[in-house]
Amino acid sequence: MRGPRVAVLGAGIVGAACARELARAGLPVTVLERGGPAAATTAHGEGNVLVSDKGPGPELALARLSLALWPRILDEIAERRPETARAVEWDPKGGIVVAATDEGARELERFAAGQRAAGVTAEPLDASGLADAEPHLTRDVAAAVHYPQDAQVQPAAAAAALLADALDAGAELRTRCEVLGPVTRSGRLAAVRTSQGTVEADAFVNAAGPWSGGLAARLGAPVDVRPRRGEVLVTAPLPPTVFHKVYDADYVGAVGSDAEDLRASAVVEATRAGTVLIGSSRRRVGFDDRLRPEVLSVIAAKALRLFPCLDGVPVMRAYGGFRPYVPDHLPIIGPDPRLPGLWHATGHEGAGIGLAPGTARLLADLLLGRTPPLDPAPFRADRPAALGDPSPTGGAA
Template identity: 80%
Template structure:
């Protein structure tokens, strides 16, 4: 690929915005399409987490490390993104959980992650309102947070400043092809031509890929969050139970829930988290919200009686092997993918965009991109092969 190549990015969430920014800055002629408004779907329903604490050694942790290097170079020009390198604390309530947490943390340390075991006094000083019924705690100073919609808007603003074009209210209907090559997309606003089409449609990536004639096994996974009324300073890190790591890595269709508690700059406290595979059923379930609240109170008993002013839920792009999908489609020339991040899209967006740009420009990425290949069995529908 050379500069001047026309790229159509499908999706203006944070991953699509990051890809548009990176590619526009590299000189590609970028058009971003979204059927609704930028950052109005999955991005708007996230917590803004940029984490290494929940990732074991392997490709996703390497991608998180790359993104963590890139985020500080993006946010200084955009204060509204609310970059907050507050760090995370993971706790275990039982001796067995403590052993598992310490073993997990040690494996991360060997992979270069900063992970500091905390004694009871240090933990109490770091989180004075946290329950004292804790068997082990690990501090991850590299964890950070942004305001997700503002961060996505910042990335998209940079893309537009570099020459990208945004078209909203534009739904993808099908592929425009010449022979076996994709030459653009047919949309509700007409055909939009491009030399490369990047599928960054998040939980809808599977459906979009199918419309383009190259089905991809990316499915929605539902998550919910409770938001309290603004409080005096109460939670100073992202604090979560070690069960969260297991919930993230689970492929179970039924409810997976764990305690995740963190504050925002506005003073509200976010309570999570849940994971369910229910298709695109967007109904809030009181029984799920009750489980989230109950688990959060075990970590922070002082939140009992604090009013919850709203609850929201969203869909995350789930892939069976829990790895993002980044690179060229093996079946349709001209189609590329940047999706499948599930709940980690905020944190992984800049790294994803950099890897995508490197691959498009035939440069060697800073990490091995092979594990993210769209040609791998986990994302190709049954019966198809690369």
């Protein structure tokens, strides 16, 4: 045997990244996916690889690690599968954050100063520089900051590329394979019962995204990962109109909010196909997957304040998805001390696309006993926020 056998539970982008990292390290890997690869949360994202929305702290450290890894990984995949790598549509186009009010400008400038101190490139833009960078953006802006390190990928294609590279390295994929329950031996998770039979392994990685809380509870070690819903509008293809990922400074507050009701901010960016993606919203509504016209209206109105030129542009479609939310807004990465054999790689909320490579590297280093590139302690599975409220009315959702 080449090393510990690993079962990755989930084939979204985080699961795919973990499978690739572990398989490329020579471990026997089996990926169990209850539906199809990248068909749930990953397929309903925008493909963001961002540092601009993260203040100094462990998530920013993980984002910077991931940002460094993404181009290297794609170069490695391109050597074996050039068409697959091209389909990822890696676009280091940068981001621009704007504030519409003097108060918002002061907060944006304070936030950017903290990021610069943590190693992020955050360049103030004056009115002339902003007009050159985004000629169709409203001029009613109090402050703007350019983040040249921000990038974008096509999320489903990125996950497919990672998974294909894992399979090329010997990993096995089982789709339509739902995990039903645990098999423990001497207090250790030794196997999982699935809709396709029992699967044994030495380590099981919970990478089920918004469904990770329910899966962990089913295995006997619940974590407080809950679904948080977001919606996106997609316009018909346009001539070049938006050249960066552009969003208002309210986005950072919406990401960090604990509110259950709607939090929305303007996020506008183009794809290589010419469509414009318009977000974003955050709501805690369980797994209610209905599109709400009133939410889409709020998103559209905020986007029009940034780009009035979008008025009258046809919206081709709208979609929504669930993001894996943890109350302290940090992912859960690493072993679960309550149940040896169970590991977690989940809870990234809307940042899973960007954080997947760093998450996979951190998890693989911990699993293989290597020194990780950053402190894993903030992401541990037994921290209070990950375990949820221990009161009788609390617990994992």
